[in-house]
Structures are given as structure tokens and as C-alpha cells.
Amino acid sequence: MDRARPMRADAVRNRARILSAAREQITLLGPDAPMDAIAEAAGVAVGTLYRHFPTKTDLVGAVIAEHTARMAADVEAAADRVDGGAGALAEITALVHRVVESAAADRTVKAAARELGATGGARPYEERGGTAMGRLIAAARAEGDLHPDVTVEDFLLLLATAPTDQGPEVRRRWLELFLPGLTTRGRPTA
Template sequence: MPLDRPMRADAVRNRRKILDAAQEQISEHGPDVGMDEIAKAAGVAVGTLYRHFPTKTDLLAAVISEYVAEVADDAEASLARAHDGATAVDEVVGFLDRVVESSAHAHAIKAAAKSLGVEGHGDQSDEARAGAALADLIALGQQVGDIRPEVTVDDFYLLMATTPTDQPAQVRRRWLALVLPGITTQA
């Protein structure tokens, strides 16, 4: 029997329900939520959860991997809109705002992953996709003079490391308003 055969449709649905429930349960109840509670919230048997994710670390790594893929998709969509006529600076600001908000919602997930020693999610291709799209988007903004010439992708990663994800939305909006003058040339 081949080990790399595609998952059955019900297995795909169950995996999706488990990942969604894990994100919701950990966000609402913190990193100590049990696998039993996650399985119950997903509407699957505990054995089904463990077939997909043998450990909580495996489950959190998969949730984080999905988050990184979503960020990469967003960066590529922002770049595509800039190529289609949107201003690059507006796309950079919008992307940054969306990442700040999604990071705030994923804050508990990241804390849980850190407490369990989840270093990464294995596959770095989504991180590379996000970085490449963001680099191109920054370059487009720099070409027209809307983004400071010294700004790099690493600067965005540095900024993201300082995002007040554990603070209320108004604090996150204030943080964004404070950092934008360091990125853009617009007043």
C-alpha cells in the first residue's frame, strides 16, 4: 500500500475541522487546552485527532504552517494588486495591517507553540514566498518614491517582532500609525 496516497475526502474534512477547532480553542482557552477538548470542538473522536496529529506539538506546527501559508498568500495577492494598478505603498500598509491583526488573533497559538518548543513548521517555502512577494512589493513602492529607500524585508520582520499582539485593537492601530512614518515617505 503506497504511503503517499491522497487523503480521502472525509479525512480532509476531519483534518480541516481539527485545525479550525485547535486554532479556536487555543485562542479562547490558552495553551493548556486539552486534545480532548479540541477533538470535541471539532466534532471528531479523539482517535481521529491523534491519527492526524500524534502530539499537540504536531497539531500546533500544522496550525502555524497554515498561518504562514495564509500570510504568503496575502503578500502575493498584495503584489498582484500592485501590478494591476493599486499603489504599492497602500498594499504594503494594508498587508502590514492585516498581518498585525492576524498575528493578534494567533497570539495564543504562538504562545502555546513556544511553550511546547515548536520551533517552526518544517517547510520554509511559504516563508520564502512571503518574503519574495514582500521584497517585490517594497521595491515597487521604492521605485515611485513612496517607500523609504533603506527599507528591507528584514525591517518588516523586525517590526513584526515588536507588534503589540497581546494588546487591544486601538493599541495595535496606534502602533501601526507610529511605525508607518519610518517605512513610507508620505506624511
């Protein structure tokens, strides 16, 4: 049985710095951000970057997988809070706000991923997030706050159509208008 050796502590740190620098550089320069600029921003040699990520597609895919893992953990934490007694609709609303803001911040990286065809193994994290979102939806339905026909796919559609290229006020207003369409409470007047 061939087992992969765990990475050394310095390799783990280098990988984390490379991923952070890649996210920053791609956000600043777009998908054409040079690998040497990413290595310089990370404070590592170009060879170190290429040892971790042989191609830019591998690097961008890893950034996307890291982002997706954070989002899955956020959804799971929200579902766990609901299991502990928190209100499901309040958790869903806060979660959708966080996801939209995060998507707005990572918009350029996602565009680079599409351009490069990078997926980076995000699928398992998407499945984890979907399972946890299903738990949140079931809890909100049980509390009578969510329409009975709302699905995980409905939330994915909601998030896919978010105006992440607009400013925070537009995103906030968009959520105020569209999120209540999934609830039994309707849109508040203010």
C-alpha cells in the same frame, strides 16, 4: 517511487475541522488545551485527531503552518495587485494592518507554539511571503514612496514589535506612528 495517496474527502474535512478547533481551543485555554477537548470541539474521535496529529506539537505546528500559508498568500496577492497597477504603499499599509490584526488574533496559538517548540513546516511559506514582500518593497521604492534602504527584515522587525497583546486602538495608533518611518512621506498630521 513511493507516492503518498491523496487524502479522502472526509479526511480532508476532518483535518480542517481539527485545525480550526485547535486554534479556537488553544486561544481559549492556552497551550494546555487537552487533545480530547480539541477533538470534541472538532466533532471527531480522539483517535481521528491522533491519526492526523500524533502529538500536540504536531498539531500546533500545523496550525502555525496553516496561518503562515494564509499570510504568504495574502502577501502574494498584494504583490500581484501591485503588478496589476495598484499603489505599492497602499498595498503595504493595508497588508501590515491585516497581518498585525491576524497576529493579535493568533497570539495565544503562537505562544503555545513557542512553548511546545512547534514549527510545523512553516519555512516554505515564510520564504514565499518574503519573496512577495520583496516585490512590494521594490515597487514602493520605484514609486518613490519607500526609503531606499528598507528591507524585508525591516518589515519583519516592525511586525515582531507590534503590540498584539493590546486592543485595536493601540495597534492602530502604533501603526500610525511607526509605519511612516519607513516611507518617504513621513507621518501625516491630523
